[in-house]
Amino acid sequence: MPIYEYVCMECESHFEELVRGEQQVACPDCTATNVSRQFSSFAVHGVKKPVTAGGGGGGCCGGSCGCGH
Secondary structure (H helix, E strand, C coil): CCEEEEEECCCCCEEEEECCCCCCCCCCCCCCCCEEECCCHHHCCCCCCCCCCCCCCCCHHHCCCCCCC
16 A cells, blocks of 8 residues: 655645555545645655766765765
8 A cells, every 4th residue: 555645735735645546535634635646756766876986885974974984
């Protein structure tokens, strides 16, 4: 059962809902069923970048957090 992100078109509330099949989703704040499923960045899969010679790698120890390494 996937969790989807929604926005209510009536009260503009943003919420997540666990959806089973073609279940009708209602806003938890105003109970309106006029809701729109939003693009979820959690569901997006990244593309692995090729490793280059001498590359620092990723993560904090790769220098992306400013720790000075």
